[in-house]
Amino acid sequence: MSEYNFAYLDEQTKRMIRRAILKGLAIPGYQVPFASREMPMPYGWGTGGVQVSAAVLTPEDRFKVIDQGADDTTNAVSIRTFFERTAGVETTTKTTDATVIQTRHRIPEEALTEGQVLVYQVPIPEPLRFLEPRESETRKMHALEEYGLMHVKLYEDISRHGHIATSYAYPVKVEGRYVMDPSPIPKFDNPKLGEMAAIQLFGAGREQRIHALPPYTQVVSLDFEDHPFEATKADHPCGMCGALDSYLDEVITDDAGGRMFVCSDTDYCEGRQAAGFVGEMNHQRAFSVQPLLETEA
Amino acid sequence: MTPLLSVQGITKRYGAHIGCADVSFDLYPGEVMGIVGESGSGKSTLLNCMAGHLEPDAGKVVFDTRANGPKDTVTMSEPERRMLSRTDWAFVHQHARDGLRMGVSAGGNVGERLMAVGERHYGNIRDKATDWLERVEIDAARVDDRPVTFSGGMQQRLQIARNLVTGPRLVFMDEPTGGLDVSVQARLLDLLRGLVRDMGLSAIIVTHDLAVVRLLADRLMVMKSGHVVEAGLTDQVLDDPQHAYSQLLVSSVLQV
Numbered sequence: 001m002s003e004y005n006f007a008y009l010d011e012q013t014k015r016m017i018r019r020a021i022l023k024g025l026a027i028p029g030y031q032v033p034f035a036s037r038e039m040p041m042p043y044g045w046g047t048g049g050v051q052v053s054a055a056v057l058t059p060e061d062r063f064k065v066i067d068q069g070a071d072d073t074t075n076a077v078s079i080r081t082f083f084e085r086t087a088g089v090e091t092t093t094k095t096t097d098a099t100v101i102q103t104r105h106r107i108p109e110e111a112l113t114e115g116q117v118l119v120y121q122v123p124i125p126e127p128l129r130f131l132e133p134r135e136s137e138t139r140k141m142h143a144l145e146e147y148g149l150m151h152v153k154l155y156e157d158i159s160r161h162g163h164i165a166t167s168y169a170y171p172v173k174v175e176g177r178y179v180m181d182p183s184p185i186p187k188f189d190n191p192k193l194g195e196m197a198a199i200q201l202f203g204a205g206r207e208q209r210i211h212a213l214p215p216y217t218q219v220v221s222l223d224f225e226d227h228p229f230e231a232t233k234a235d236h237p238c239g240m241c242g243a244l245d246s247y248l249d250e251v252i253t254d255d256a257g258g259r260m261f262v263c264s265d266t267d268y269c270e271g272r273q274a275a276g277f278v279g280e281m282n283h284q285r286a287f288s289v290q291p292l293l294e295t296e297a
Numbered sequence: 298m299t300p301l302l303s304v305q306g307i308t309k310r311y312g313a314h315i316g317c318a319d320v321s322f323d324l325y326p327g328e329v330m331g332i333v334g335e336s337g338s339g340k341s342t343l344l345n346c347m348a349g350h351l352e353p354d355a356g357k358v359v360f361d362t363r364a365n366g367p368k369d370t371v372t373m374s375e376p377e378r379r380m381l382s383r384t385d386w387a388f389v390h391q392h393a394r395d396g397l398r399m400g401v402s403a404g405g406n407v408g409e410r411l412m413a414v415g416e417r418h419y420g421n422i423r424d425k426a427t428d429w430l431e432r433v434e435i436d437a438a439r440v441d442d443r444p445v446t447f448s449g450g451m452q453q454r455l456q457i458a459r460n461l462v463t464g465p466r467l468v469f470m471d472e473p474t475g476g477l478d479v480s481v482q483a484r485l486l487d488l489l490r491g492l493v494r495d496m497g498l499s500a501i502i503v504t505h506d507l508a509v510v511r512l513l514a515d516r517l518m519v520m521k522s523g524h525v526v527e528a529g530l531t532d533q534v535l536d537d538p539q540h541a542y543s544q545l546l547v548s549s550v551l552q553v
Binding site: 131144146148149151152155156158159160224225226227 | 375376379383398401402404405408409410412413414415417418419420422423440441
């Protein structure tokens with residue numbers, strides 16, 4: 001690890017990124033341009049989030065990475081290992097123990113507290129991107145608060161599906177001013193964005209934008225008066241821990257139509273199981289490797 | 298009576314080349330002004346200067362705003378001008394695809410201006426959109442179809458509906474019938490004339506089709522090389538052209 005500067009990036013780069021972060025915090029929801037660096041991983045793997053994490057990490061931090069809520073998926077494991085090697089910071093999978101959490105597509109179930117920083121990996125920071133192709137025009141629309149077009153997207157949803165079918169990357173209005181794309185988190189997580197105690201930072205590496213929400217910011221999901229916003233999830237309890245209030249992944253368990261719903265937040269699910277909560281399908285041990293070991297023996 | 302739009306000495310140059318030079322006229326509420334001339338005579342430049350799409354090098358475009366009375370739209374702040382262009386103004390492009398969002402349904406296209414001025418009730422937006430589709434003779438059942446599935450004439454009518462839904466007072470039209478076949482042109486003109494009369498709209502129509510101005514316009518300006526060479530009542534100019542170019546223009550129309 002001694003070959004690298006602390007947290008991989010050089011000090012000047014981190015300084016530049018911190019300035020962008022501070023500006024983002026000062027203007028909640030505004031997309032601050034920054035000079036995104038080449039990172040030793042491809043675009044789309046979280047280069048924006050990694051740069052923001054590198055800029056905010058200190059040697060005393062405890063770092064957690066989640067990908068779709070899980071601590072053990074490829075993206076999460078590789079980024080966690082990256083910072084173990086280049087920064088030598090302590091890592092954890094426990095949401096409550098972590099001081100910096102980098103996330104892709106989820107907000108942890110457990111309420112975050114003051115002093116924690118949540119770093120999002122953002123693929124496309126511009127909420128108006130697929131509605132107005134000209135970047136010069138979208139910037140003007142943000143500047144002049146012309147957000148009628150955002151509702152055209154929701155209108156199209158209702159006219160086609162009978163309800164607002166946008167289920168992730170659901171646009172929000174920050175402090176009554178900027179419309180922001182909260183990265184592809186499920187809209188189930190949208191209510192957690194507002195009035196959160198932790199600092200939320202959004203980094204988009206390929207698009208070279210950083211935006212941020214300071215603690216206790218007002219965040220409102222856009223909707224129509226007669227089609228109000230609704231945070232949705234699969235209507236099941238978790239198969240492993242029985243939780244009714246957490247966001248669920250659907251997992252196919254065999255080729256005969258078998259499936260189960262499990263918490264996408266692995267730390268939350270394991271915590272509940274350790275506390276004695278048992279879901280309906282927990283006895284089946286769907287992913288057990290036991291039979292294989294027995295045949296070998 | 299205050300003119301709705303007062304254009305004073307509008308000049309636009311493209312380098313050494315003149316786009317339009319020193320154009321002045323007043324447009325009163327409910328009046329339709331036609332601007333004719335050959336290609337490259339500065340008609341579209343003038344229209345774009347008036348509609349705020351181009352910044353003129355000199356001159357004023359004074360619009361009688363609802364809130365504050367006559368105001369120069371050239372020196373007005375951009376947010377104000379953009380607000381005008383989606384409430385009191387409308388702009389009908391020659392090619393419907395320039396004025397429509399092709400990836401958004403017909404209803405969404407009509408509803409966009411409503412949502413842009415703060416309408417947030419889906420049911421109301423949809424009702425108004427359906428109503429407007431019917432007013433421009435598009436089957437209400439096609440409210441969820443995208444404009445790409447529409448014919449050229451329907452796209453043009455949809456563009457008009459989309460522009461008129463917020464009840465503008467002034468409509469800029471750039472060759473609204475260009476590229477349509479004659480029978481569709483006739484229907485569109487008929488529709489436009491009805492809407493202009495019913496809603497008491499003022500309009501500025503740029504075209505090179507004299508039949509269009511004969512039908513729609515109260516007054517006419519003839520442009521040549523960036524200058525207005527003749528102006529007056531439509532019938533007067535068309536029946537008794539004074540300037541040599543106007544005479545040429547009128548005599549060039551093929552008689553069937």
